[in-house]
Amino acid sequence: MKIEHVEAINLLYQYPENDRFQYAGGVCTNRLTTLILVHTDTDHVGIGSVYSHPALIYLIVRDQLNPLLIGEDPCNVEDLWRKMYGLTLWYGRKGVAMSTLGGVDTALWDLRGKSVGKPVWELLGGERKTCPAYASGLLWNDVDKLAEEAGQYIEKGFRRVKMRLARSEEYDTLAVLAVRKAIGMENDVIVDASMRYHFELACRMGSFLKEQKIFWYEEPFAPEDIDSYVALRQIVDVPVAGGENEFGLQGFREMIRAKALDIVQPDTSRCGGISEAWKIAEMAKESGLGVATHSWNDAVAIMANAHVVSAMSNGITVEVDQMSNPFVNDLLVKPLQIENGELQLNHASGLGIELDWKVVNEFRLDDPLVIPDGVYSDMMFGKSYFPEPIGYKEG
Ligand SMILES: [Mg+2]
The missing domain is CATH 3.20.20.120 (Enolase-like C-terminal domain)
Incomplete structure (x- = not known):
């Protein structure tokens, strides 16, 4: 099995007024997540997901992880993790780059399970x-x-x-x-x-x-x-x-x-x-x-x-x-x-999941670089939605 390409799909959901909830970060108006799909030269597609800044995830996948992984055997999970970490190390290690390579890693585990018919x-x-x-x-x-x-x-x-x-x-x-x-x-x-x-x-x-x-x-x-x-x-x-x-x-x-x-x-x-x-x-x-x-x-x-x-x-x-x-x-x-x-979890192979494409397409964020203002539970976009920062105070 060889990787043909890696895709990041950003999803965004806007809560109706009645479903919004209040918490320490404000009133949550939206939710988002990013799906990672690892396409192969077989029928198998690996599925993972990332919870971080959607535009940055998109760029890291498009410009670095996808070119790195094309042609590789997705079952070499440990080797590919090391390569992804090495490639993003200078700006990565913590935060969005680590989360993004992790989304790919999860999709590779899904493929590893699918390739042998066993659950992760x-x-x-x-x-x-x-x-x-x-x-x-x-x-x-x-x-x-x-x-x-x-x-x-x-x-x-x-x-x-x-x-x-x-x-x-x-x-x-x-x-x-x-x-x-x-x-x-x-x-x-x-x-x-x-x-x-x-x-x-x-x-x-x-x-x-x-x-x-x-x-x-x-x-x-x-x-x-x-x-x-x-x-x-x-x-x-x-x-x-x-x-x-x-x-x-x-x-x-x-x-x-x-x-x-x-x-x-x-x-x-x-x-x-x-x-x-x-x-x-x-x-x-x-x-x-x-x-x-x-x-x-x-x-x-x-x-x-x-x-x-x-x-x-x-x-x-x-x-x-x-x-x-x-x-x-x-x-x-x-x-x-x-x-x-x-x-x-049962005995279904890989992660044992199948995406509902109607739902994916309904919530797909059209332009991954344009994120509407709002409170997204853990992330906020638009200055009027920014909460008080949580600072680290020494001593
Ligand atoms: Mg918590």
Whole structure:
């Protein structure tokens, strides 16, 4: 099998007024993601995805990764990863270049599975054909509505929910109490502080979260603020999670060596693909840490992450975005299946997914270099939509 070309397709969705949600970054107006397709001289097409700046992904694929990969055997995944990393090293290593080569890497894993008729979880040495999954939603809202929403996730078959905090200390406390009461102690509550706490607040909330038996306490600080993570873990006795804003094995190595985290959260569509997420998970395992991948862009990324988590003995759970995102709900011919809190991976080859081309074409961004202004959950375009920056303060 030989690679004929690599394609990046940017997708953009504009929320109707009623489906917009409020969170620490503002009011989310749009969502985006980028699909990576690796076309070959066979019937097989590898599918991956990237969550980063769409115009930059497009240029990196068009001008560097596509010319590099044409004619190569897509099953030489490790060799091709090394070549892509080497080519983008000078401006890459972290951020969009790492995320983009990771999207290609995921598509190569999909092809590697398709070429031998095996699922990726099996190629990785896994034994589980399902992966624990959690409902990720519960953005800023009235606490009564949060309780109702949390209950709906349990009715849908989830056993674990994640909520967003960092609105105010009073709101955060009341919101956690309401969700805990709604779903009981038999289900898990996860909280995400979206990098917006200062150290004293993070300590106070940590004690409260311990009382509430919170499953994990995510991103109280920016990823650069490793010292605060380390200090917090010495004070609070609740599992601290982070890593969705970190890239590559080197970035995670720094956090793991510093003992900044209990649970590491790589994301195949951001951190460098299935290959790099796997290495990060192995490093976490050597340090006795759990892995719970991040995911917030599309169903391709959720499935790619799920194959890694299910195959890894320290894999805990995978994130499933519940915010009416069509790239999660509608992008695949066969939608994500959650039963008893488990995402079904089955024995289908590769990632086990098929894109719904009607949906791809409906949301395709016409000009990849022109992105309409708005709040795209993690990225913002147009100065009037920019939030207060999250700065790293030394000391
Ligand atoms: Mg998060």
